[in-house]
Amino acid sequence: MSEQNIKTFHLQVMSVNGTFYDDDALEIIVPCEDGEMAILYGHEEMILAIYDGILKIKKPDGEWLIGVVSIGSLQVTTDNRCIVIVNTVENPKDIDKRRAQEAYEFAMEHLQQQQSIKEFKKSQAGLARALTRLKAASRYQE
Amino acid sequence: MANIKEIKERINSISDTKKITNAMYLISSTKLRKARKLLGDTEPFFYATKDMIERLVTNLPEGVKNVFLESKEEIPEEKKRRGYIVFTDDKGLAGSYNHNVIRAVEERLLEDKGNYKLYVIGEVGRYHFISRNMPVDQFFMFTSANPTLHRARKISAEIVNDYQERTIDEFYICYTAMKGGTCETRFEKLLPLDFITQLHKETMEDQSFYRDEFLMEPSPSAILDNIVPNYITGFIYGALVEAFCSVQHSRMQAMDSANKNAEMMMESLKRSYNRQRQAMITQEITEVVSGAKALKRSKEAKMKAMKRQEVKR
Numbered sequence: 465m466s467e468q469n470i471k472t473f474h475l476q477v478m479s480v481n482g483t484f485y486d487d488d489a490l491e492i493i494v495p496c497e498d499g500e501m502a503i504l505y506g507h508e509e510m511i512l513a514i515y516d517g518i519l520k521i522k523k524p525d526g527e528w529l530i531g532v533v534s535i536g537s538l539q540v541t542t543d544n545r546c547i548v549i550v551n552t553v554e555n556p557k558d559i560d561k562r563r564a565q566e567a568y569e570f571a572m573e574h575l576q577q578q579q580s581i582k583e584f585k586k587s588q589a590g591l592a593r594a595l596t597r598l599k600a601a602s603r604y605q606e
Numbered sequence: 607m608a609n610i611k612e613i614k615e616r617i618n619s620i621s622d623t624k625k626i627t628n629a630m631y632l633i634s635s636t637k638l639r640k641a642r643k644l645l646g647d648t649e650p651f652f653y654a655t656k657d658m659i660e661r662l663v664t665n666l667p668e669g670v671k672n673v674f675l676e677s678k679e680e681i682p683e684e685k686k687r688r689g690y691i692v693f694t695d696d697k698g699l700a701g702s703y704n705h706n707v708i709r710a711v712e713e714r715l716l717e718d719k720g721n722y723k724l725y726v727i728g729e730v731g732r733y734h735f736i737s738r739n740m741p742v743d744q745f746f747m748f749t750s751a752n753p754t755l756h757r758a759r760k761i762s763a764e765i766v767n768d769y770q771e772r773t774i775d776e777f778y779i780c781y782t783a784m785k786g787g788t789c790e791t792r793f794e795k796l797l798p799l800d801f802i803t804q805l806h807k808e809t810m811e812d813q814s815f816y817r818d819e820f821l822m823e824p825s826p827s828a829i830l831d832n833i834v835p836n837y838i839t840g841f842i843y844g845a846l847v848e849a850f851c852s853v854q855h856s857r858m859q860a861m862d863s864a865n866k867n868a869e870m871m872m873e874s875l876k877r878s879y880n881r882q883r884q885a886m887i888t889q890e891i892t893e894v895v896s897g898a899k900a901l902k903r904s905k906e907a908k909m910k911a912m913k914r915q916e917v918k919r
């Protein structure tokens with residue numbers, strides 16, 4: 465690996481359940497509205513909205529840590545700290561595949577029924593969440 | 607005076623009830639400890655979220671429109687549609703816990719003008735308000751037992767949805783929280799978030815205010831839409847857990863006094879039981895002794911009569 469990519473920044477990932485990651489990191493990739501975004505050391509100050517998807521953290525030893533997240537936000541401050549606050553974050557290993565599959569089918573079924581806009585949005589969000597969880601579980605669970 | 611068998615039965619039934627209240631006391635105390643720990647875990651999240659919102663709001667570029675930035679002050683008091691989120695329990699047996707919350711809401715309803723709608727958590731409160739024909743959101747069905755994050759998320763999704771669609775202008779939250787060793791009914795404003803609207807107003811009015819310019823992706827409004835519901839979820843979860851702690855605490859106290867009452871009743875019942883028993887024994891002895899005496903006397907009388915007859919012969 466090249467020289468320039470060894471600097472670390474402090475990263476905190478937390479949800480209501482508690483802190484998921486609180487340590488130095490080399491890189492973090494977060495799901496945004498229009499694709500993924502990677503953040504390295506020395507990024508300019510910003511606040512970012514995060515959507516349902518997969519979060520990847522590169523630890524200082526080069527290993528990747530994966531998390532499945534739902535909506536939230538990310539903040540980079542000038543002192544090279546990065547805080548990620550999300551509604552939920554879980555390890556793909558903890559995802560119960562069968563339950564995720566059931567949630568997916570449930571949301572699909574609901575989407576096909578006639579419903580109000582409020583319900584439609586709800587089942588759409590549910591479907592998106594179920595899909596990401598399923599995808600993450602099948603890709604990272606072994 | 608009741609007879610001895612009745613007293614015995616009464617003592618038995620009280621001691622059975624006491625076993626139940628004692629068990630409820632123990633269950634409540636373990637549940638309370640568990641919930642306390644849960645609450646502690648959420649604190650870092652809560653403060654970090656608040657910090658981030660403040661940072662975002664103070665540096666918002668001009669002209670950003672978002673429902674969470676509106677203070678709703680322009681709506682006249684009589685026309686405001688208010689939503690009250692009320693935290694009650696599913697069961698009674700917790701002293702005046704439910705009563706206090708319901709009374710606080712009813713007092714508030716008398717003061718506030720305008721329309722209102724109730725979002726009630728817990729069976730006791732829902733039953734109370736529905737039976738009085740008050741406007742309760744029919745689809746808002748949540749229990750208060752074992753607070754989970756999942757439930758807090760669902761509750762906050764419902765609330766934020768109603769707020770964003772502008773069916774409700776202001777949300778208030780009424781719950782019970784532990785303060786030291788006592789429970790306290792709290793009434794707080796949830797939406798619009800006062801600290802956001804205040805900050806927004808201050809920074810917008812102050813022309814000389816220096817704003818840090820930094821990237822906000824995809825847009826400041828979208829970030830607000832993402833982060834504020836998270837804050838609300840944290841708040842609701844906190845209220846759920848606090849209410850749960852309080853109800854367990856109230857139940858512990860109620861069960862404790864029930865235990866004490868049962869003990870007192872048992873003591874006085876035992877005393878009267880013993881008194882009765884003693885009286886019974888005394889009576890029995892008296893009866894036996896007097897019976898024996900009577901027998902002896904009649905025997906003596908017979909003997910005397912026989913002797914007299916013998917003398918005559």
